[in-house]
Amino acid sequence: MRHIAVFMFVVVALAASFSLAAQAEEAQVTIALPADLDALDPHLTTNSMSWMMLANMFDTLVQLGPDGTYEPMLATSWSRVDDVTWRFQLREGVRFHNGEPFTARSVRYSFERLKDPELMSPAVATYRGSIEEIRVVDDYTVDVVTEQPYAPLLSLLGVLWIVPQDYIEEVGMREFARHPVGTGPYRFVEWRRGHQLVLEANPDYWAGEPEVKRVVFRPIPDASTRMAALLAGEVDIITVVPLDRLPELERNPNVYITSRPGELIYLGVNTFKEGLSDLRVRQALSHAIDVDAIIEALLMGRAVRANGPFFRTTPGYRADLPPYEYNPDKARQLLREAGVTNLRIELDVSPLQGVQKPQEVGEAIAGFLQDVGVQVQVNVLEPGAAIDKYGAREMDMYLFPWGSFPESGRHLQVLLHSEARGYYYKSEEADRLIDAYMAAVDPEERERIGRELHTFLYEDLPFIYMYEQEELYGVRSRIQWDPGVDFVIRAANIKLVQP
Amino acid sequence: MVSYVYRRALQSIVVLLGISAVVFVVTLLTGDPVRALLGEAATEADIQAYRAQLHLDKPLPIQYVMFLTRAVRLDFGDSLRYREPALDLVLERLPATLSLGGAALFVLLLFALPAGLLSAMKHGTLWDSLIQSVVLFMQSVPVFLSGVLLILLLGVHWQVLPTSGYGTLQHLVMPAATLGMYSAVRVARMLRASMLEVLDQHYVRTARAKGLPERAVSLKHALRNALIPVITLVGMETGMLLGASVVTETVFAWPGIGQLLVNAIYSRDFPLVQGAVLLIAFMFLIINLAVDLVYAVIDPRIRYG
Numbered sequence: 001m002r003h004i005a006v007f008m009f010v011v012v013a014l015a016a017s018f019s020l021a022a023q024a025e026e027a028q029v030t031i032a033l034p035a036d037l038d039a040l041d042p043h044l045t046t047n048s049m050s051w052m053m054l055a056n057m058f059d060t061l062v063q064l065g066p067d068g069t070y071e072p073m074l075a076t077s078w079s080r081v082d083d084v085t086w087r088f089q090l091r092e093g094v095r096f097h098n099g100e101p102f103t104a105r106s107v108r109y110s111f112e113r114l115k116d117p118e119l120m121s122p123a124v125a126t127y128r129g130s131i132e133e134i135r136v137v138d139d140y141t142v143d144v145v146t147e148q149p150y151a152p153l154l155s156l157l158g159v160l161w162i163v164p165q166d167y168i169e170e171v172g173m174r175e176f177a178r179h180p181v182g183t184g185p186y187r188f189v190e191w192r193r194g195h196q197l198v199l200e201a202n203p204d205y206w207a208g209e210p211e212v213k214r215v216v217f218r219p220i221p222d223a224s225t226r227m228a229a230l231l232a233g234e235v236d237i238i239t240v241v242p243l244d245r246l247p248e249l250e251r252n253p254n255v256y257i258t259s260r261p262g263e264l265i266y267l268g269v270n271t272f273k274e275g276l277s278d279l280r281v282r283q284a285l286s287h288a289i290d291v292d293a294i295i296e297a298l299l300m301g302r303a304v305r306a307n308g309p310f311f312r313t314t315p316g317y318r319a320d321l322p323p324y325e326y327n328p329d330k331a332r333q334l335l336r337e338a339g340v341t342n343l344r345i346e347l348d349v350s351p352l353q354g355v356q357k358p359q360e361v362g363e364a365i366a367g368f369l370q371d372v373g374v375q376v377q378v379n380v381l382e383p384g385a386a387i388d389k390y391g392a393r394e395m396d397m398y399l400f401p402w403g404s405f406p407e408s409g410r411h412l413q414v415l416l417h418s419e420a421r422g423y424y425y426k427s428e429e430a431d432r433l434i435d436a437y438m439a440a441v442d443p444e445e446r447e448r449i450g451r452e453l454h455t456f457l458y459e460d461l462p463f464i465y466m467y468e469q470e471e472l473y474g475v476r477s478r479i480q481w482d483p484g485v486d487f488v489i490r491a492a493n494i495k496l497v498q499p
Numbered sequence: 500m501v502s503y504v505y506r507r508a509l510q511s512i513v514v515l516l517g518i519s520a521v522v523f524v525v526t527l528l529t530g531d532p533v534r535a536l537l538g539e540a541a542t543e544a545d546i547q548a549y550r551a552q553l554h555l556d557k558p559l560p561i562q563y564v565m566f567l568t569r570a571v572r573l574d575f576g577d578s579l580r581y582r583e584p585a586l587d588l589v590l591e592r593l594p595a596t597l598s599l600g601g602a603a604l605f606v607l608l609l610f611a612l613p614a615g616l617l618s619a620m621k622h623g624t625l626w627d628s629l630i631q632s633v634v635l636f637m638q639s640v641p642v643f644l645s646g647v648l649l650i651l652l653l654g655v656h657w658q659v660l661p662t663s664g665y666g667t668l669q670h671l672v673m674p675a676a677t678l679g680m681y682s683a684v685r686v687a688r689m690l691r692a693s694m695l696e697v698l699d700q701h702y703v704r705t706a707r708a709k710g711l712p713e714r715a716v717s718l719k720h721a722l723r724n725a726l727i728p729v730i731t732l733v734g735m736e737t738g739m740l741l742g743a744s745v746v747t748e749t750v751f752a753w754p755g756i757g758q759l760l761v762n763a764i765y766s767r768d769f770p771l772v773q774g775a776v777l778l779i780a781f782m783f784l785i786i787n788l789a790v791d792l793v794y795a796v797i798d799p800r801i802r803y804g
Contacts, residue, residue: 035762044582046537120552125537125545177582193581193591194754195665220663220752222643228650228662384767388530391546420542 028214029479029494032226032235035353036194036219041177042161043114043121048404048487049353051159053217055488056199057097058161058182061088061107062154064486068313068407070154074102074162074183083149083441084132090140094206096164097187104136109165119173130156149439151315151446152408185210185492194219199491210492212479230255230474237481237489241472243300243356249474259302260483262471263354263401264311264411267347267365267464270396270424275343282461284334286324288372293326294364295467298357303467308458309416311406311468313485316437316450321458323465331372344375345396350386354401356469362399393423399466403487409450413438416462425462500795503803504788511784518780522773523566527559532579532767553579566773575777576770578763585774589756593778595665596755599678599748600741602671606679607686607736614683615690615729620717622695630687638684646677646750663752674751678744682736689732693725726797734790741786742779 037050042058045051061075075088094102111134114121130150135143146153162183168176180188185207186199197217201210218235220226223242229235231252241249241257249255269276269285276282295303310317335343349355349362359380366376376397381389389395402411417434418426433453440446458465473483480495533549534541541549550556554565569576575585618630637645653673654662664670697703698721706716745757756775763771794801 038580039582041582117552120549122536122549125541125549128542128545174583192754193588194595194758218664218752221749221758222647222663222752224647225650225663225750225752228647228655229664232655232658232662234662234664382765384530384535384765387534391531391534414542 027212027496028216029212029237029491030216030218030235031237031239031489031491032218032220032229033239034219034221034223034226037191037197037217039177040180040188040191041163041173042180042182043110043119043123043163044177046122046126051161052487052489053197054161054180055184056186056215056491057180057184057188058163059184060160060162061090061157064155064158064407064484066484068485070158074107075157080441081143084146086144086146086153087137088142088144090142091206092140094183095204096167096183097181097202098164098167100164100166100181102162102164102183103139104142106162106165107142108134108136109168110160110162113163113168114160126159127156149441151438151440152405152410153441155405155408155410158405185490186215189214205492207492210494211496212491212494215491227474230476233476236476236479238474239471239489241474243298243302243472246300246302246472254477255474256477257472258475258481258483259470259472260485261304261312261406262469263403264306264309264406264468265303265355265361265399265401265466266306266309267466268395268398268400268424269461269463270393271426271462272424273345273396275340276345276396278338278340279461280334280338281340281343282464283324284331284338284372285369285374286461286464287327287334288331288374289365289368289464290326291323291466294361298360298364299467299469302356302470302472304470306465306467308454308465309412309463310409310450310454310457313406314409314412314450315407315443315446316409316448316452316454318451318454318458321454328368328372335372335374341373342375343373344377345369346377346379348379348381348386348389348395348398350381350383350399352383352386352401354403354469355399358399361466365399390423395424397464401469409437412453412457416457427460427462429456430460430462500803504792507788507791511781511788514784515777515780519567519570519773519777520563522776523563523769524559526764526767526769526772527562529764530767531555532769535766536579570773575774578768578771580763580766580768580771585770586778588759588771589774589778592754592756592759595753596741596744596757598671599674599744599753599755600737602675603679603682603740603744604733604737606675607683607733607740610680611683611686611690615687616694616717616722618687618691619694619698619725620713622698631691634684634687637680642677642681642746643750645681646673646747649673649677650750663750665752665754670751674747674753677750678740678747682740686729686732686736690725690729693728694721697721697725723797727794730790730793730797734786738783738786741782 033049035049037053038045038047039050042051042054059074061073062070063073065071074091074094076091078086078088081087090104096102111131113119114123114127130146132145132147135145137143164181167181185202185205187202189198189200191197199215201213203209220229223240226238227242227245230238246257249257269282271277291305295301295305305323307321307323347362347366349358351358362378366378369376390398413434414420416425416430418431433449433456437446437449437453440449475481478497480497481493533546537545537549554562573586577583578585578588581588614630618627621627650662650673653660660672661670703716703721706720743757744755745761748755748758756779760772760775763775795803
């Protein structure tokens with residue numbers, strides 16, 4: 001036995017004495033995410049985790065600026081020709097990583113490729129009812145024509161990744177997906193699935209060569225391991241920081257926490273179900289849940305109370321609407337008025353990408369509702385099962401997140417319009433307002449209709465409104481980085497701090 | 500012997516066919532991949548259209564026939580999520596899985612054999628109790644806990660090993676130790692029990708009676724016979740090390756087949772699930788065959804015609 005102990009010790013010591021080879025170079029930054037990307041071809045995924053990384057290789061016409069409005073990227077300026085036509089001037093002298101020039105053709109191709117049935121792009125759905133065609137006016141001018149007046153066009157163009165036509169036509173779809181080429185600040189080096197994605201700075205980038213020369217993205221699914229890797233200095237940025245361990249990071253002088261506005265968490269209600277169809281019952285539920293307590297106790301204060309299905313950056317957001325106050329007496333009274341006594345509901349929660357502590361929050365909600373006499377059974381479903389059940393219209397109440405494009409207001413249409421996902425809610429007034437909202441290409445008019453829509457949904461309660469989470473990042477102090485408002489991690493914005 | 504291996508290979512094909520049928524039905528019954536694939540913006544119409552493109556709208560028997568005709572050519576179709584041939588994606592993970600499984604098996608044997616033997620030979624002494632307590636302790640600590648503890652200690656506190664990831668020998672140490680030790684305790688207990696049983700038999704008493712030293716009695720006479728059930732268990736554990744190491748893989752961000760499979764199940768990526776399960780099943784079959792052949796080597800009474 002002694003021999004074995006000695007042997008084991010030697011093995012460990014040997015392994016340790018091989019100096020830790022992977023000591024990060026100065027100009028390399030390693031970023032740990034909970035999952036790997038789906039594909040290197042940005043047109044083959046709609047997963048924001050994938051786009052988060054791919055955005056370093058591929059550019060779009062416009063990009064979201066720090067104030068939540070769209071700024072020039074590959075397009076330098078744009079204007080509205082008529083209600084359905086927008087004209088974009090393109091940046092000249094930009095080249096793809098393989099040298100192919102970026103022109104109006106690239107833009108048209110990047111859109112038409114998405115619709116190619118052979119590609120079977122899952123992003124097709126994203127464009128339905130929006131862009132009809134992209135016309136080449138001259139080498140550096142395109143007209144984007146929408147099927148109908150479409151207000152959130154820019155946020156759609158913000159994820160229309162521009163790809164090189166000649167290269168793809170030459171090497172084919174599969175080869176492009178293995179060796180992708182874009183116009184972005186980083187070039188592709190290597191991707192080993194489940195292990196790492198390596199990018200290197202593009203010295204010819206139109207906005208200047210990035211300061212960080214090499215970027216490595218590593219999928220580390222376990223939150224504790226991700227934190228350990230950050231604390232050990234193996235990675236420089238981690239996303240989805242486990243809330244319970246925030247104090248530990250805050251105490252550590254080598255790392256800091258930074259954040260951006262994150263997912264909007266809502267409690268969906270099946271308004272077709274007996275009992276829940278009564279507005280007074282939904283009001284009662286809204287008054288019964290102490291959302292502030294949930295934010296303080298479970299989310300460590302890292303969330304902002306929501307007063308509707310609007311993000312703070314969604315056009316038409318009404319900051320002046322007070323969230324439903326926590327008032328269990330009022331809730332009980334409303335339930336009595338509605339004549340609902342023995343209400344039993346199932347609440348489905350799931351660790352969907354982006355939701356912090358779904359089960360704990362679900363249990364807390366159940367506790368508050370039981371307090372006013374509503375019997376709640378909490379089901380914890382794995383994500384696939386939750387999405388299936390949701391689509392099958394079998395849910396009573398569900399705790400779901402929405403994260404993408406808060407500035408577009410598109411989630412209002414997708415979630416609440418009866419012709420989109422009318423799974424659990426239908427209102428002619430909401431449909432009318434949403435249609436007008438999505439068609440309001442004039443920003444002022446959009447703001448006005450948005451306010452009206454927010455007011456209506458605030459009162460009609462298709463959801464019980466919960467909170468807007470903060471998206472937390474842990475960062476090593478040797479780099480300086482601000483996540484901005486976008487979901488994308490732009491490595492080109494990372495600065496190295498001189499020691 | 501050769502005809503035996505040949506017969507077993509044929510049987511294996513039948514087993515694989517059976518498994519493929521079960522996997523096919525189960526994956527398709529568990530749910531629909533399309534909703535998750537198309538993202539937040541998809542409407543019901545988009546979902547139906549995409550389903551039709553994937554032939555998911557066809558009746559199940561027709562889908563099964565389509566699946567079988569491709570599967571016999573080792574074509575499981577493209578992964579829905581990664582858009583690459585499913586089998587390639589699985590095979591790509593094989594080196595990571597085999598290196599982790601192999602290293603874990605090494606750790607397993609390194610601990611289990613001496614611990615089990617010593618415990619049996621020193622039955623009832625302090626050594627025995629000590630080893631048994633260690634074994635009991637390690638069996639009670641789940642992998643996700645021991646793995647995280649190791650990471651915090653060796654990776655963060657002392658910084659002698661990388662916390663997670665893949666690539667070098669150092670990356671392999673912690674996951675292999677975590678995974679190997681967890682299985683090792685079962686093998687050690689089995690070896691102890693099996694040895695104790697054998698040591699009680701007449702021929703062992705005879706060996707002792709004719710004056711052989713205790714060491715020779717235990718290692719020459721008893722061990723060979725005690726090993727038979729242990730080898731069966733080691734075979735099964737090896738299968739588990741290769742196919743069911745998903746927790747260890749997740750904790751250490753190890754890009755093995757287990758993680759791939761679980762993610763594939765979550766996203767209902769059924770071509771990938773089918774490919775991964777069949778490969779794992781195949782590995783199990785190989786190990787089982789190897790175990791059966793090892794029997795014959797260890798116990799001359801066992802012969803395969």
